[in-house]
Amino acid sequence: MNIIRDVQKMKEYSLELRLRRETIGFVPTMGYLHRGHLELVKRALAENDVTVVSIFVNPTQFGPGEDFDTYPRDEARDLQLLEELGVDCVFVPSEHEIYPEGYSTYVHVERLTDYLCGAKRPGHFRGVATVVTKLFNIVSPEKAYFGQKDAQQFRVLRRMVLDLNMSVTMVEIPTVREEDGLAMSSRNRYLSKSERKEALLIREALDRGLQMIKEGTYSVSEIRDELGRILRKGKHVFVDYIEIVDEKNLNPVERLDNDVILAIAVFVGKTRLIDNEVIRVRE
Numbered sequence: 001m002n003i004i005r006d007v008q009k010m011k012e013y014s015l016e017l018r019l020r021r022e023t024i025g026f027v028p029t030m031g032y033l034h035r036g037h038l039e040l041v042k043r044a045l046a047e048n049d050v051t052v053v054s055i056f057v058n059p060t061q062f063g064p065g066e067d068f069d070t071y072p073r074d075e076a077r078d079l080q081l082l083e084e085l086g087v088d089c090v091f092v093p094s095e096h097e098i099y100p101e102g103y104s105t106y107v108h109v110e111r112l113t114d115y116l117c118g119a120k121r122p123g124h125f126r127g128v129a130t131v132v133t134k135l136f137n138i139v140s141p142e143k144a145y146f147g148q149k150d151a152q153q154f155r156v157l158r159r160m161v162l163d164l165n166m167s168v169t170m171v172e173i174p175t176v177r178e179e180d181g182l183a184m185s186s187r188n189r190y191l192s193k194s195e196r197k198e199a200l201l202i203r204e205a206l207d208r209g210l211q212m213i214k215e216g217t218y219s220v221s222e223i224r225d226e227l228g229r230i231l232r233k234g235k236h237v238f239v240d241y242i243e244i245v246d247e248k249n250l251n252p253v254e255r256l257d258n259d260v261i262l263a264i265a266v267f268v269g270k271t272r273l274i275d276n277e278v279i280r281v282r283e
């Protein structure tokens with residue numbers, strides 16, 4: 001497995017592949033890999049000649065007071081997991097490599113970033129869109145793989161790719177969960193035993209939301225109230241948002257007429273967790 005730490009070398013590697021007409025599948029990550037990440041990697045391996053994974057904890061997508069400094073990191077383990085899967089190349093740039101002195105350019109996607117995590121984490125998607133643009137320019141993938149767990153991120157980046165005429169096909173992969181239903185996340189490792197138990201209320205709330213919609217409850221406020229009640233059963237759970245938004249433009253909806261995303265963000269203790277279900281109302 002090729003491990004590349006510098007931008008120039010990565011660009012040369014992908015240029016060579018492109019000259020040979022080999023397709024590149026790309027999985028951007030912040031490392032501390034779990035089965036969710038590995039599912040994206042497996043899809044990339046199955047669909048492309050060469051698979052590149054990046055590991056970069058991107059400082060510009062963390063707000064002040066967020067967990068950039070404490071974000072879990074274990075490069076040796078990550079590299080081992082990727083090698084075992086048969087990944088061709090891992091790009092592991094330093095912060096200085098991506099944001100050298102004098103760095104001044106940022107990508108802002110309007111509207112889609114006004115809601116959900118965009119509203120709660122100002123600047124977050126500006127950091128995400130910027131780093132993904134840079135990674136796409138460096139790696140030049142044909143296809144890039146993202147998880148549905150970060151449904152807003154996927155929609156923001158898909159918009160960016162369309163608007164900026166980037167030649168990347170965006171692929172969204174369903175959320176991978178622990179056996180008990182908790183969405184896999186690098187941040188789950190922050191949870192104490194009792195917090196880990198209470199984090200399951202997110203799954204319970206999503207299930208209840210799905211059930212209410214299936215049974216014909218079309219009032220969004222009724223669903224939000226009920227889900228809020230479930231989440232607040234947790235002593236350490238603080239609701240950041242419970243939203244039902246249009247699946248495509250992420251506008252909050254009042255009635256369930258189109259496909260929607262039921263999205264939840266909570267703090268369990270100090271750990272911020274998100275999860276969602278895409279609900280096909282039109283089926």
Ligand code: AMP
Pocket residue numbers: 028029030031035036037039040145146147148149150173174175176177183184185186
């Ligand atoms: P991260 O390292 O958290 O930035 O995530 C890197 C990629 O993995 C993103 O596209 C995430 O949406 C995706 N991802 C994270 N957790 C999961 C999961 N449980 N299931 C599927 N994809 C995931």
